[in-house]
Amino acid sequence: MNAIDRRESPAEGFDRPTTAGRRTSEEWVQFFSAFSHIVLVANSDANEISTLRTTYPDTALFVFFNKVDKVLSEPFHGNTLLITRSNQAGSELVYRNILDRMVSLLPCPGFTGVMNVRADSVEAMNSIEDFGNVPAGLLDLASYFEQFYPLDHNCSTGFAMAVWICEHVPGPKLVLSGFTAQRSKWKLFHIHDWTFEQTFLRLLALKGRLEMVGTSVRNSYALLADHFPYLSKDDVAFGVAETLSLRLESTNRSVDKLISITMPLRVIYNGIMGLKRKSKKERILAARRKLAEKQ
Template identity: 45%
Template sequence: MTDLPNDPDGWAAFFSRFETIVFVANSEAADVAELRRRHGAGTLFVFFNKVYKVLSAPFEGESLLVARSSSAGANIVYRREVETVCGFFREPGFHGILNLRARPFERLSEARQFGQRSVGHIDLCEAFAGFYPQDYAPTTGFALAVWLSEASPDRKIVLAGFSAERSERWKLFHDHDWTFEQIVLRLMARSGRIEMIGGRTPAPLDAIARRFPDIDPRDVALVATEVLAARQEGTNRAVDRLYSIVKPLTGLDGLFRRLKPKTRKQRLAEAGK
């Protein structure tokens, strides 16, 4: 059983043992079987939270499970999914669980709450303070990938299925700034800091720049920004009209929400305070 660290420096040393680290998003765009064929020995596969979204059978390769915390503790702990999720991994390849937090209000869970398996913790709050938009929380994969690219820049980091697109089966949560994350990740990919595969269509601006090589790519980006801004303003006007129609319903919605009993997550968060 692997002894896992509880500080960023220790985790940087842990990841440095592998030539390649593949982050597998909980997305239909992530093809685990193809990832296994493409990346062989010396690769660590990193999974996140509800791995049953991408795994249908036990994973026997070198692997690590990252469990994100909320105000109620690790999500898989308060949802009582630890055994279900960990049932998808097999030793000796499975190294254990990394419990991560990236916002001050998030609370790490004690190692004993994850059962009889190796557990380590990492606090990335300072790494994203003043960088990530304040009203949102970074997604788990984004937080760990950005931190690792800076803490261990000589590692090959592959992001699989990080499309930030809602699928027919799985939704996106508004807790995260998906636009900000895609900008950062695509800039990192263009600079060679990471590799992104799965779920990405060819960038249309790149195609425009190739078609008109005599035009400065910066002009292409500037015009594209102007067009997007105009379209966004049109969307905002349409949303305002829709809101004026549904506004009377928001009062009823607020009333019903206040009458709903508190969820288990809310009770655990209050108890943790």
Template identity: 45%
Template structure:
């Protein structure tokens, strides 16, 4: 399909790839407490495209003046920032002459894209990446927006430099991790892509090297592959032991679980649940 003339109205994966391929450097900025926007702007200037996700006020304290796109992730109730009524709070930090618009993205089959008119009058594109995850991402979870987009760009934008900033997948006192994403799977894939050079960590990020690499360096005659095989056996044993402990705890807390379920059933539905239950409006 031909390259779209503008960001607005972009709807297919091919059109999205054509848009991103215009940029020599693309920096994906995760909502993480390790992000230093000033340092990123200093390291990547000029025509670099910065890609932000959802609640950008977590990493931006003042309006961003660089070339930027906002990825607004959808759920079964539509775009998260729409049904949570956060569009204005988010866009006030990005509106400007170099802001390209909102990319309403879905990466799970049950997610619903929101109409363009619900994004505060800025340019809006819609892209469905659920198909790119089929047969690859664990079916028990849905990919994070950053992972789905990073994987697509690493595979399709071969002429662009794809930089990831803040993709640590680490819980902190300020940030939580949602259980509906497979963080372990994503980190494995991202680290492999870092090693292959198809993705690049932002300056200042810790070198992508884990404890297994350190073991292989320390022990003569032991390769990283040897360490991985033994580590897999050890982790399997520890995981099975943990499962046994969890099973015992589930049995002990059975009464509390039933009471918790009864209390939750009494709670009124959230705005998200109400939106998800409404007939699909389309875009």
């Protein structure tokens, strides 16, 4: 990882903001604008946590998401923000009572607090009081993403923040770390349109609006057309489409074979899942439905 040019050390006179009580976009723009770099750290084992802190200056803000123990095995010292995404039952960190455990990995004085964000109208925003003594603020982006995100999916939290910060907070350098959209040991949720998100983020990187750590970003197909003038951009586009079509057809054949081979295993799996105890989220939603029916 190449080190980014550092600004002067802010050890003296740096006014570190907190998330406490923030609810409006304007308040969050003011918060993020206080930092020279905003480093969004995805829950991916592609991150090099040991080098992140020393790569960026003391004015950088490191943004972690939800269950930070996926990427942090020890406390991370630096300016930090914890973003917890709401689902239909609210913040998982709150209803599972694991907020304190996550916050313990982001010690003071660098810890600025928690942001509770939602990016879909079906998600239930928490109240600031739900976070107890932890400084907290709220950001509702549901209507923002209804304007352009694919309707049959909802966006990932990292994508939501990257796009919103890119458009609304032009001052700080925006850096994405671990944004690979590839499954490692952590589950990759298919409620998100990963192809759409990666395309959008790479386009923003190509335009210099953000940086993607560990990923080379350039449009090789456009460079191909420039290098070989007898190939038009339409020629290149049709060639890419045909190649992708052939590769997809080959993949579909392999997937079809796997579905047939693994059918006995799936029968066993479905049987076990049918006996599994409902999750805390499912129990909360079921209780809400029963309460609504009584009213």
